Amino acid sequence: MIAIEGLCKTFGETPVLRGVDLRVARGQSLVVIGGSGTGKSVLLKCILGLVEPDAGRISIAGEPLGPRHREALFSRFGMLFQGAALFDSLPVWQNVAFRLLRGPGRLTRRAARQVAVEKLGRVGLGPEVADRFPAELSGGMQKRAGLARAIAADPEIIFFDEPTTGLDPIMAGVINTLIREIVSDMGATAITITHDMSSVRSIADRVAMLHDGVIRWEGPAAGIDRSGDPYVDQFIHGRAELLP
Amino acid sequence: MRAIAAVAAPVAALGRGVLGGLAATGRFAIFSAEALSHILRPPLYPREALAALFTIGWLSLPVVGLTAVFTGGALALQIYAGGARFNAEAVVPQIVAIGMVRELGPVLVGLMIAARVTSSIAAEIATMRVTEQIDALVTLATNPMKYLVAPRVLAGLVTVPLLTGLGDVIGVMGGWLVATQTLGFNSATYLANTVDFIEAHDVWSSLAKGAVFGGIAALSGCYFGMTSGRGAQGVGRATKAAVEAAAVMILAANFLLTGVFFSV
Numbered sequence: 033m034i035a036i037e038g039l040c041k042t043f044g045e046t047p048v049l050r051g052v053d054l055r056v057a058r059g060q061s062l063v064v065i066g067g068s069g070t071g072k073s074v075l076l077k078c079i080l081g082l083v084e085p086d087a088g089r090i091s092i093a094g095e096p097l098g099p100r101h102r103e104a105l106f107s108r109f110g111m112l113f114q115g116a117a118l119f120d121s122l123p124v125w126q127n128v129a130f131r132l133l134r135g136p137g138r139l140t141r142r143a144a145r146q147v148a149v150e151k152l153g154r155v156g157l158g159p160e161v162a163d164r165f166p167a168e169l170s171g172g173m174q175k176r177a178g179l180a181r182a183i184a185a186d187p188e189i190i191f192f193d194e195p196t197t198g199l200d201p202i203m204a205g206v207i208n209t210l211i212r213e214i215v216s217d218m219g220a221t222a223i224t225i226t227h228d229m230s231s232v233r234s235i236a237d238r239v240a241m242l243h244d245g246v247i248r249w250e251g252p253a254a255g256i257d258r259s260g261d262p263y264v265d266q267f268i269h270g271r272a273e274l275l276p
Numbered sequence: 277m278r279a280i281a282a283v284a285a286p287v288a289a290l291g292r293g294v295l296g297g298l299a300a301t302g303r304f305a306i307f308s309a310e311a312l313s314h315i316l317r318p319p320l321y322p323r324e325a326l327a328a329l330f331t332i333g334w335l336s337l338p339v340v341g342l343t344a345v346f347t348g349g350a351l352a353l354q355i356y357a358g359g360a361r362f363n364a365e366a367v368v369p370q371i372v373a374i375g376m377v378r379e380l381g382p383v384l385v386g387l388m389i390a391a392r393v394t395s396s397i398a399a400e401i402a403t404m405r406v407t408e409q410i411d412a413l414v415t416l417a418t419n420p421m422k423y424l425v426a427p428r429v430l431a432g433l434v435t436v437p438l439l440t441g442l443g444d445v446i447g448v449m450g451g452w453l454v455a456t457q458t459l460g461f462n463s464a465t466y467l468a469n470t471v472d473f474i475e476a477h478d479v480w481s482s483l484a485k486g487a488v489f490g491g492i493a494a495l496s497g498c499y500f501g502m503t504s505g506r507g508a509q510g511v512g513r514a515t516k517a518a519v520e521a522a523a524v525m526i527l528a529a530n531f532l533l534t535g536v537f538f539s540v
Binding site: 054077080081082103105107109110111114115117118119120130131134135179191 | 408414416
């Protein structure tokens with residue numbers, strides 16, 4: 033479904049991605065792990081076209097991803113941002129229904145609101161939240177509202193950028209469970225980037241570790257504890273020693 | 277060798293500064309052209325455009341009105357005092373009118389819009405950039421240039437000429453108020469002299485200046501907001517740079533437009 037070959041990106045003198053190769057099958061949930069500053073967010077932004085890669089090829093369903101195909105991608109795409117990235121100036125329901133209120137297949141405001149309330153319910157938020165503004169919600173509620181926005185148009189592809197960062201362990205568990213349920217129920221293809229191992233174990237079908245600008249290890253989530261890679265072992269156990 | 281380096285260093289720094297300035301001007305020009313082209317190409321976002329018209333136009337009325345009335349009043353006092361030196365106190369209505377309509381009205385309205393609107397646009401869009409809201413717009417299949425920039429630039433182009441026209445009238449009336457209440461001018465004569473002296477050319481040049489200044493103010497806020505750096509410091513720098521650039525561009529454009537409209 034999503035194929036990345038030889039993706040490179042350098043900022044100034046610093047190479048961040050040095051030839052990333054990744055494949056995600058249709059309906060699969062891939063989690064990319066890696067330490068802070070290893071280029072996980074840059075990888076996502078390259079796929080989204082928010083950062084222009086220096087080299088490499090990205091294709092979706094066999095089609096190379098150019099500006100025109102990217103528009104088509106976004107029409108069947110959802111994303112949960114690290115800080116939720118809800119629009120401050122719009123009430124929660126308009127955030128969730130943003131895509132449904134605009135574009136060629138837009139719904140009436142009444143119908144869009146109905147869908148928004150339904151999606152908010154899907155992530156455990158009641159209809160009373162719909163008319164509040166994002167600034168009036170807690171961090172966990174904002175994350176849930178962001179998740180509702182990501183799934184509002186029933187996307188085929190969903191990206192999750194650090195979905196549990198800044199949440200307490202209970203709320204992080206709730207978000208992880210919701211993501212897993214949504215991905216399974218909708219049959220969506222998902223890429224998640226995180227350094228939270230509880231997210232990895234909850235969300236992932238497959239795991240890839242990004243280290244030093246390349247995919248250092250990739251395998252099924254169930255096999256991560258037996259990867260045999262010292263960097264993966266260090267990451268999942270949070271050991272502080274320096275590796276060569 | 278060291279002496280040559282010491283002499284060359286400031287020249288190199290000057291060259292870097294000039295090249296940087298030219299590059300920044302080019303980026304702003306490309307951004308402006310793209311923004312203006314989006315006003316003319318669908319899809320348009322009428323709700324966002326109406327909100328921008330309200331914020332930039334209607335909510336700027338108090339500050340524009342107060343600025344104009346005090347400036348018109350002060351201008352009347354200055355011209356009366358200055359004119360008294362060569363027995364020319366009677367020209368107060370004409371000079372207030374021409375000063376307000378040709379110069380002070382559009383320039384002061386432009387600068388007040390730069391202070392009020394440019395800063396607010398830059399801070400809002402920069403905060404959206406920093407908090408990934410602009411990235412979110414892209415992933416929701418919405419072009420930020422169309423959704424955020426085009427409505428604000430359109431509102432600047434439409435409302436600032438109207439505000440300028442209103443500022444001209446209020447400024448002239450500020451002069452009238454001071455002249456009739458404190459300087460002993462006859463009300464009807466003052467107004468008749470004002471209306472007789474102002475020409476259509478003065479009015480439309482004032483409105484044209486207002487449109488250009490409104491466009492500059494909105495474009496500057498949008499450009500620096502969209503290109504903001506990270507964090508609170510990035511937002512602060514973007515806001516400061518937007519207001520400074522807008523003010524300088526408005527004054528430079530005023531000089532050029534005055535040359536175009538009134539060159540003898």
